[in-house]
């Protein structure tokens with residue numbers, strides 16, 4: 441099958457999922473055309489069945505700061521669909537990708553171009569439900585030939601907040617077990633540790649929804665009891681604020697801001713705990729990646745996180761903002777190495793059993809077969 445995949449190229453989970461899916465489909469024999477405004481960070485073009493198409497958005501004085509990216513994206517989708525030619529177009533993140541894709545389908549008619557839209561979270565919860573985008577987002581979702589959401593929680597939220605009427609298939613995010621098995625050899629997080637330090641890790645795009653100050657507040661409480669280091673991985677709008685807080689509270693010495701890393705296992709393997717206290721999280725791919733590295737997760741009981749982290753079994757979930765509870769859970773695990781190891785290993789087992797790439801990619805492939813009628 442010839443599959444178009446459109447996504448954001450940056451370090452967000454939606455771009456990672458789209459990229460991993462593209463590479464897995466190509467490895468199985470499909471031809472995959474990735475469409476985005478820049479090369480996604482993890483996309484390898486070394487498979488001869490993967491192609492990358494950059495969306496270029498020309499500017500013009502009249503546009504001021506608002507060049508019409510959605511139209512340039514639609515135009516690129518049509519160009520690729522016509523000349524590849526594509527059998528199906530799978531877009532990740534509804535805004536503007538779903539709307540651009542439906543428009544591309546209309547332009548392509550009568551040549552069919554079924555559109556599959558995968559909702560990732562903030563395209564519904566933070567951006568899609570904004571009155572400035574709501575009507576168009578709902579239309580893009582309703583007009584798609586198939587819609588998926590990465591968790592049951594996001595499926596419910598989409599119906600509630602966008603008022604969509606299409607069937608939404610829940611297809612969770614996934615990991616490649618082989619990649620994480622190979623990572624077991626890595627020096628991983630221990631590279632950053634000083635003698636006797638326990639290692640806590642947080643990975644995100646440092647947006648307000650991630651509640652990065654809660655990570656620091658939890659760590660401060662832990663560090664009072666146990667020698668520890670916090671690895672802050674990623675980058676984004678709240679990083680400056682958090683670094684300033686650390687300077688003002690004289691805790692910079694035990695917190696390392698690493699920046700964005702394409703392969704998160706480089707910092708997860710060998711870590712003691714992973715912290716994700718988000719306000720909302722449709723799935724929490726970083727939590728799944730931590731589990732895949734046998735690292736227990738302490739997270740907020742928000743959105744789809746309870747569908748990923750088994751509370752009391754592969755980590756602990758606490759109410760949003762409950763930094764006392766998260767710190768107590770962290771201290772409990774750091775004080776009981778047997779329990780910490782057992783939870784980590786169970787996390788790895790569940791990650792492989794419930795979120796393996798092969799099974800999830802098969803489900804996406806089945807959806808493409810359904811909307812195209814092709815084998």
Ligand code: GMT
Pocket residue numbers: 448451452453454455457533560561562590613645647649720721722723724725726
């Ligand atoms: O987290 C974000 O703000 C960006 C967004 C993205 O594009 O990566 O993340 C969402 O999609 C991920 C992949 O499906 C999910 O693992 C994240 O939970 C989800 N983020 C939120 O819901 C806040």
